Amino acid sequence: MSEMPKRTSLIRPTVDTLFHIDFDWWQENDANWRIFLQGYLCEKHQQFFKDQTEKVIIDAVDPETAEVKQVDGILFELMTHCAKQPGFIDDNMPLVAKIFRIFLANGNQPLTSSQLSEMVKRPAQTVLVTLTGPQVYKGIRIQQQN
């Protein structure tokens, strides 16, 4: 059975369209994505992951149930620890960098341009035009509905 091609929405995106970081798309389209992400780690985790060239799997412990799941170490630490550190999101950052960090800090929960506009203090239409331009910035794409 042939693999289904990933569908692209034909519906014109609006300020209420949901966006997120599409890590799968990013891995497929950017070989350096892991190195890029390492730059976002806090000092402690940069030390921990500095000599790891391959994907590091860690045992993530659920804070409520203590259930263990094996996850990508960099992504996990980045989103559960490093992105929560004070100063991770700075008002003076460029728009796309700020949106990227917002997604990392909220655990990559999808957000609309309207919601993002309030966080970045820029018009929703500006956010929408930026995220739907011909170039995909840092894997931020429209969330595909299955």
Add this chain to the structure above:
Amino acid sequence: MIAPVKLNESYWFDFKISPSDIDFIYNFLLENAQPLTTDELLSALIRQRIEQQLDSMQQQTTSLGVVYLPNEQYSIGDKLVFPVFDMQPGEVTAIREGFNPEFTNLKVIEVKMDSGKSFSFASNVAEHVLNHAMEVAQDDPNIVPEEVLNKHGSFLKDQLSEALEGNSDLVKIAGCWFPRSLLVDISVGHLNLAEAVLEEAHGGPLSITELMQQVELDTDADDKLLEFSFDLALQEDKRFDEVGPAGKTLWFLHEMEPEDVRQIPDYLKYTPRDYPRDGLQEYLQLFEGNLYDELESWDSPHDEHKEISISLIYPHWRAGTLPLSNSLRRLFPTAHEAPRVNFAFLDEHTQKTYSGWVVRKNNYISGLSGWFTEHELMPGSLVKVRKSEKPGQILLRYDKSRQNKEWLKTVLIGSDHGIVFAMLKQNISAEFNERMAIAIPDLSAVDEIWQNRVYEKEALEKTILRVTRELAKLNPQGQVHAQELYAAVNVVRRCPPSLILHHLLNQPSIAHLGDLYFRLAEKEPEA
């Protein structure tokens, strides 16, 4: 998220006294060997119930098996229950070293649940909320006795009181409970002695301690228990009457209580009638000055800490009483059980005290006959009362009138007991309510009316018409004010103001002129 164990929110809402609670209370009273109040018993019961519930919760959780805790280490084959999966059981099938920079020495256990599914769990993790999941939440307000009493105290007390009152093995006096079987026996001889002591004290009131000092009881029993036993023996003997305000037990010899306390004075007797009260309250609110009548469910709202000014109506003036209306009830001493409460009036001007009685059943306050006479008060005089700082004492005063003589409605009684009003100049001593002031020059003639129940024998409508007709003669317009009529009708028979208003508003022979003014219709219908 699994929170620490808490007592079910509805536990205290659904609270019911069980037979084991009564057993606990019985044993608690035995251990303490002294009578305790409902509040003290409730407090002990709440503590006991909380302890019981905490024990039971701990037992429930541990009876299902070993509870999985992330800080423990496990071996293959260990059987565990998992709080996050509603205490589902599972067995440890494998153990491996875990890898996570946040946890040193992390171990991962593979668990096969009884449902067949497998999960991985962390072990050897010192810091995790689940390590405290099965502990009792110390901040749960439902397990803090003071919080429980604050939030549910009133409801729980009602439940407990009802259960205790239904238990014949327990006896209650002045709010304290004790097992009947443990009471000290008080002989008839001791009770006879108590009667003699009270007689000597003009009937009382005396506290149980004062009585016991004179009635020597030869026993080794605890003082409090002895007092309680003596109190109960007095309570069960009809010769004695408990007359203390709430929280205080005072004894009086029933026979020596004033006649007007033992029996409702004739002037205050009233046979309740059924009549629609809709819309009457708005007229009652128009009364000048404040309206306090024990026969009304409505009276002028009043702050219990402020002075109340009462305009006397003839029945209260003649009986030496005040109405125990809703507002006055909050001002005067009350009791848990005693039907009659003895207290002291203190005249603010003369500093003389007068013995007062709150007769709770019939809603009046007795004891002012002497004071009314001494100060030459009359129906319509304004009597002022307020709470004293001394518990159980009521301060009493009146304002002296600036004039010595005034034109007043004066009652004249004919030989046929017919009532006539005339405006005559009368001596006055106290400030009065102009609408309600009535001079009674011939008291014996009015007394004869009450003794023979002359006006009680006729229909109330007839009395109202008769008095309206007489009052109408006092002004050229022939108008009558409802408040004047209320005071005047009460000179010959007891009647609440709303009933008078009801008749005024519904009698075809009376026309309403607005406000509280009425006049007889042009032509009265034939009788």
